[in-house]
Amino acid sequence: MDYEAIREVDPAVADALAGEVDRQNDTLAMIASENHVSEAVLEAQGSALTNKYAEGYPGERYYAGCEYADEVENLAIERAKELWGAEHVNVQPHSGTQANQGVYYAVLEPGDKILSLDLNHGGHLSHGHPANFTGQFYEVEQYEVDADSGYIDYDALREHAEDFDPDIIVSGYSAYPREVDFEAIQEAADATDAYHLADIAHITGLVAAGVHQSPVGVADFVTGSTHKTIRAGRGGIIMCDEAYADDIDAAVFPGGQGGPLMHNVAGKAVGFKEALEPEFEAYAAQTVDNAKALGDQLQERGFSLVSGGTDNHLVLVDLRDSHPDTTGKDAEAALEEVGVVLNANTVPGETRSAFNPSGIRAGTPGLTTRGFDEAACREVADIIADVVDAHDDEDVKADASARVSALTDDHPLYQ
Numbered sequence: 001m002d003y004e005a006i007r008e009v010d011p012a013v014a015d016a017l018a019g020e021v022d023r024q025n026d027t028l029a030m031i032a033s034e035n036h037v038s039e040a041v042l043e044a045q046g047s048a049l050t051n052k053y054a055e056g057y058p059g060e061r062y063y064a065g066c067e068y069a070d071e072v073e074n075l076a077i078e079r080a081k082e083l084w085g086a087e088h089v090n091v092q093p094h095s096g097t098q099a100n101q102g103v104y105y106a107v108l109e110p111g112d113k114i115l116s117l118d119l120n121h122g123g124h125l126s127h128g129h130p131a132n133f134t135g136q137f138y139e140v141e142q143y144e145v146d147a148d149s150g151y152i153d154y155d156a157l158r159e160h161a162e163d164f165d166p167d168i169i170v171s172g173y174s175a176y177p178r179e180v181d182f183e184a185i186q187e188a189a190d191a192t193d194a195y196h197l198a199d200i201a202h203i204t205g206l207v208a209a210g211v212h213q214s215p216v217g218v219a220d221f222v223t224g225s226t227h228k229t230i231r232a233g234r235g236g237i238i239m240c241d242e243a244y245a246d247d248i249d250a251a252v253f254p255g256g257q258g259g260p261l262m263h264n265v266a267g268k269a270v271g272f273k274e275a276l277e278p279e280f281e282a283y284a285a286q287t288v289d290n291a292k293a294l295g296d297q298l299q300e301r302g303f304s305l306v307s308g309g310t311d312n313h314l315v316l317v318d319l320r321d322s323h324p325d326t327t328g329k330d331a332e333a334a335l336e337e338v339g340v341v342l343n344a345n346t347v348p349g350e351t352r353s354a355f356n357p358s359g360i361r362a363g364t365p366g367l368t369t370r371g372f373d374e375a376a377c378r379e380v381a382d383i384i385a386d387v388v389d390a391h392d393d394e395d396v397k398a399d400a401s402a403r404v405s406a407l408t409d410d411h412p413l414y415q
């Protein structure tokens, strides 16, 4: 990736792009929502389809010249149907948040009621946070994880639903390390005659590979982003039964978006094809095994994990017991210095702020893409523990940096 054409026009951007490739090669991408797509997906996203306007859907566009756009979008749709088993798929949302917006716009009126998980407990901004349009256009109440176990309390959720009588219940989370029981949430939705939106943004790849239960065929709507565990082109996706197809398509375009980002749709198509290969199941299973190894070793080293472990691709560390004077931002900054890139995160019962919270979230999708196994992830846990234990000690950080370099050298990424 030498970016020759860009360099001729714009050396400053070429330098930044090359710098980003080096950064990804030389550090551990442990932000749980990130991954490393293949060079094939990168090429698709950098293709001439970026020039094409294709408002509408395959075969029904508002502009001429869409034969290749149609071909690519149809491939993305058919592959998504095969991956997740959905009756209808819309691959045009620009992001997971836009996908959620499409569902809300399709079935809710302003002032309708959303019941969703609190952000501090693992939810997402687009599920009704006051700073997001959802928190302003709709009436929102939020459920929480159980204070002692860290697990969703499905009985309490159902009682909350019966009390609040929501129009839609949102499941699927951004910082919840446990398997989600979509059937239990569907029962709460059925009991209150509410729609059920399952936002599987984080676990799209785990669901496609069968290492996490699927909400497709259970929830009314399933949304996701396409660049996280599924490792395809950047953006979002909506899945639903045929009965909702027209409403969802109209809500995405022209309801909420203009022209689809066809170069990203191409990236989705290519990434979905890769995910249909048998190796992808092994990748997804290894991602979960790696997160378990990472979490086990962090616990060995005295760290507290929310819910005591993980069933998926991420661990959520609550620093308050083990490191009461270290904030999530302190840990994030010290770890970034040594090449471990993860994010400070709020934890259930948060006593600090969203900007400087009490936890860190760490995921294994990116590490697994570059070939890390459980032993390598235990070494990563030891590096994290050493640095957080002594985040002002320059010798410890120098040693940690060298160990990160050894790991990245052993697991090359982009050439």
Ligand code: DSN
Pocket: 032, 033, 096, 124, 174
């Ligand atoms: N920003 C993503 C995450 O980190 O979970 C969600 O949109």
